[in-house]
């Protein structure tokens with residue numbers, strides 16, 4: 391079991407490193423192990439191998455598992471979020487990747503004691519079922535978030551359509567990177583510290599992580615390649 395986990399982790403790490411090298415990148419890429427649909431034992435096996443970043447998509451499932459797991463795990467919430475559930479995430483998640491409307495920022499701002507780091511989820515390739523703000527509205531949403539003193543927007547997240555050939559998603563990843571650069575530029579001058587912090591690009595999954603890393607992903611969200619198939 392944990393031999394399997396070690397082999398899978400090594401394979402994913404190698405995929406990321408090779409893509410980084412191909413792209414000539416020197417900045418780090420953070421591997422977020424997406425553990426939705428997998429139990430605490432599987433999470434612990436990766437934890438014991440040094441992984442500290444785990445991603446979950448459902449609030450209740452995450453809460454039940456987090457209770458049984460070490461406190462130094464950095465949780466990344468990556469699922470679609472209802473505003474009445476967002477309050478459970480405040481201060482408990484290192485990053486909330488899936489903020490796509492003002493209301494979610496407001497709830498995180500009001501319910502949290504500490505600064506909550508978030509990413510704005512942008513819809514890619516008209517994949518509306520997966521949520522995300524339209525790219526043309528992302529700047530407006532970013533400005534709205536500036537009103538919330540306990541919310542810090544650190545970047546953008548995107549989920550492109552599932553495709554057989556990951557090369558097809560290169561255009562979407564490149565578009566998300568350009569949008570991130572534009573928004574950072576827009577922040578510069580108005581909020582220099584905010585611009586400095588606004589650098590994260592959460593994109594790339596099991597099927598397309600190489601292309602995402604080549605296009606500038608700073609966080610990849612990988613489930614299947616680390617844990618095997620999910621039960622749902």
Ligand SMILES: *Cc1c(COP(=O)(O)O)cnc(C)c1O
Pocket residue numbers: 424426447468469549595596597611612613614615
């Ligand atoms: C499930 C999920 C992932 C992981 O997908 P895999 O294909 O299993 O790597 C990544 N991001 C989001 C938003 C997800 O819901």
